[in-house]
Amino acid sequence: MMRPEILDYYQQGGERQRLTAGTGRLEYLRTRDVLARTLPAAPATVLDVGGATGVYAQPLAEAGYQVTVVDPVPQHVAVARTLDGVDALVGDARDLPAPDASADVVLLLGPLYHLQERPDRVAAWREAARVLRPGGLVVAATISRFASLFDGFVKGFFDNPAFRPIVEQDLADGRHHNPDDVPRWFTSAYFHRPDETAGEVADAGLTLRRVVSVESPLWMSPTALENFLDEPTLLLEMLRHVEDEPSLLGASSHLLTVAVR
Template sequence: MESDEIVRKFYDETVDDEWERLERHRVEFELTKRYLNRYIKPGDKVLDLGGGPGRYSLYLAELGCDVTLADLSEKNIEFALKKANEQGLAIKRLQVDARELSTIEDSQFDYVLCMGPMYHLKSEEDRAKTIRECLKKLKPNGIMFVAFISSYSFVWDYLIRNPELILDSERKSELNKIVDGKDFAGKGFSDNFYISPENVLPFFNQFDLEKLHLLNSESFLYLREPELLRQKPEVINAWLDLAEQVCEREDLLSMAEHIMYIGKKPIKT
């Protein structure tokens, strides 16, 4: 089975779990929303590419944005539309492969969220093709939000869920990838791509983008997130306030499960 079919099948079969993921991992969701809120205003046009079951699409639609949710999984899109109808919100829908967006008009979006495709595109060529497609859809001066899974995510997941996995030869081989400091592709929750934090900015050097932010989407909170989320709201928010202030520090990137690049498309002169 081709990789894109594996990924499509995975998301078609795990819609409910994907919807709940950002409830279980609220730090990522809340910090990302804070960065969206720095830029996106009511009335802005947003393409949520690879937006899954629509957590961010629905959030932005509720803010009054003109949102198009585009995803590889038809089941994800159907779920998002059902949620939108339940909440009295309007979102547009498209089933697409992020590498080929010819069905979407160019230069029409103020913002493009690409917070899913990079988790699965295992070749550099496909990742670059997707960024170029996103750039085509952005207006001049438009802003792109691109998320990656860090190569360190294996480390944190194994430490949290089952530290003894390091004794398994196959799992230890995966963990040793961080020793080399290289990107790698392999079997994670689906067919996945993992990027070394130090390689994110070099990847974007090939594109005509002005870097605005590079951040650890969990800041320093990921390893203690379950304990944090049991606290009262004012405690959670105070920790999020502190986490937001330091999440762009380079020395925290290796603590990330997810890394976010935010860049602006320049106005051509």
């Protein structure tokens, strides 16, 4: 089951509009761009695990994919079910409501950074492997170990002295906690090092294909992004050149790991 503070965060609308503007918009556009270049052609079957209200499921369904959202938040599932071409079920990434070898793609664009214990994350990877057909792909999102450190300076969170211990804990072991439930700060999570998902993938019996940065360091310059997000062609084309660059991975707020069964 989802931790109570995480469930409450999303039930209260946490991050509902996050992907619609600024650096959240960059995350959304880049994730869409990576998926477009990675997924098999439609009408492949996609299981969007942790897909929330269907922000990625909807454009995939419109492109001809057969998409099912699986999410632990009933309110999210209710919204996703209203989208044309999208099915939606309440479920947990560690115990998916899907038969063996029934999907061509599993998206884990949220679950891994809300599973603080490694065995739980490996269980999610293994469930993805179970429901995939041979040759199927997993695309999984993680948050960088260093994201809250940078975020604290970019957004002024260090003005509150309670934020520093949170960052120090993040850096020490990746376990992120918001003990006072400050609304501006993220809820309980796990922040990965860039090379960490490789071991999780291997333990699940999958083969690592690539790890790419989503936003690159540009997410730390929200003002500079304003002139590029409405017409993002140049931005997306240039970031493709550096998305695999190992020396930049940790400076991106989010990473995408692609693995194959």
